[in-house]
Amino acid sequence: xxxxxxxxxxxxxxxxxxxxxxxxxxxxxxxxxxxxxxxxxxxxxxxxxxxxxxxxxxxxxxxxxxxxxxxxxxxxxxxxxxxxxxxxxxxxxxxxxxxxxxxxxxxxxxxxxxxxxxxxxxxxxxxxxxxxxxxxxxxxxxxxxxxxxxxxxxxxxxxxxxxxxxxxxxxxxx
Numbered sequence: 001x002x003x004x005x006x007x008x009x010x011x012x013x014x015x016x017x018x019x020x021x022x023x024x025x026x027x028x029x030x031x032x033x034x035x036x037x038x039x040x041x042x043x044x045x046x047x048x049x050x051x052x053x054x055x056x057x058x059x060x061x062x063x064x065x066x067x068x069x070x071x072x073x074x075x076x077x078x079x080x081x082x083x084x085x086x087x088x089x090x091x092x093x094x095x096x097x098x099x100x101x102x103x104x105x106x107x108x109x110x111x112x113x114x115x116x117x118x119x120x121x122x123x124x125x126x127x128x129x130x131x132x133x134x135x136x137x138x139x140x141x142x143x144x145x146x147x148x149x150x151x152x153x154x155x156x157x158x159x160x161x162x163x164x165x166x167x168x169x170x171x172x173x174x
Contacts (some may be wrong), residue, residue, distance in 0.1 A: 013162045022151040024052025027096075028059050031142045036063040037129070049082060052149035053089065056082040059147055066123035074125030075132060079147060081115035088114050089151045095126055095137055096144040103137065112152060 028047050030036065036045065044060040051057070060066075062076040079091050092109040094102035108124045126145065132138050 011162055013160050013166075014157050015160045016155060016157050018155045019153045020150055021153050022053025022055075023149060024050075025146055025148045026050040026052060026057070026059065027144060027146050028061070029142060029144045030061065033063075033132075033138060033141050033143060036061070039063050041065055042067065044078070046080075052147075053087070053151035055085065055087055055151070057147075057149060058082055059093075059145075060120065060123075062123065063129075065125060073130070074128050076123045076125045077145070077147075078120045078123045079110070079149070080118070080120040082118055083115075084117060086114060086116045087151050088112055088153070089149055091121070091147055091149045093124060093126055093145060093147050095132075096146055097137060098139060100144070102146060106137075 026047070039045070039062075041064050042062070043064065044062045044066070047059040047061065049056050049058055058080040060078040060080055062078070065074050066076045066078065077093050079093070081087070081089075090110050090112040092102075092107055094104075094108075095106035097103055106127045108126060110121055110124070113121060127135075127137075132143060137143050
C-alpha cells in the first residue's frame with residue numbers, strides 16, 4: 001500500500017464497544033388464554049413486577065392487540081420500565097415451545113432504547129391469534145413467553161492494537 005509521496009503506512013485499528021452492564025429474563029405464562037380474549041383493543045393485563053439487570057419491569061399483555069393497525073389481530077406485548085434511574089436497554093420477547101425453547105419465528109428483539117422513570121416500549125405483536133390457536137404452542141388453554149432484557153452503557157469507540165483487530169477476523173475464517 002502506498003500513500004501520497006510513495007511511503008507505506010501501517011494499518012490502524014479501532015473497536016466499537018457496547019458494554020453489557022446487566023441482564024435478566026422473565027417467564028410469563030398465560031393460563032386461561034380463551035378467557036383473556038375479548039378484553040378489547042388497546043386493553044392490557046399487567047404481569048407481576050420482575051427484576052432484570054437490577055431494575056424493575058412489567059410486561060403488558062394485550063390479548064386483542066395494542067392498536068387498530070396491522071397488528072390488530074395479534075397478541076401483543078410491551079415491556080414497561082418501573083424504576084427511577086435512567087437506563088439503556090434492549091429486549092427480546094419470545095413465544096416458547098412446549099419444551100421451553102424460544103420459537104425464532106415468534107420472537108421479537110427491540111432496538112436499544114433509553115428508559116426514564118415509568119416508561120414503556122413500543123408494542124410488539126408476537127403472534128396472530130389464529131396462528132396461536134392452531135398451533136402446538138397453545139396447550140390446555142395456556143402458552144408461555146420469555147422476555148430477555150439486556151442493559152447496556154453508552155456505546156463508545158477506542159483504539160486497539162492491529163493484531164487484536166485481526167483476531168476476530170482470524171477466528172471467523174477458521
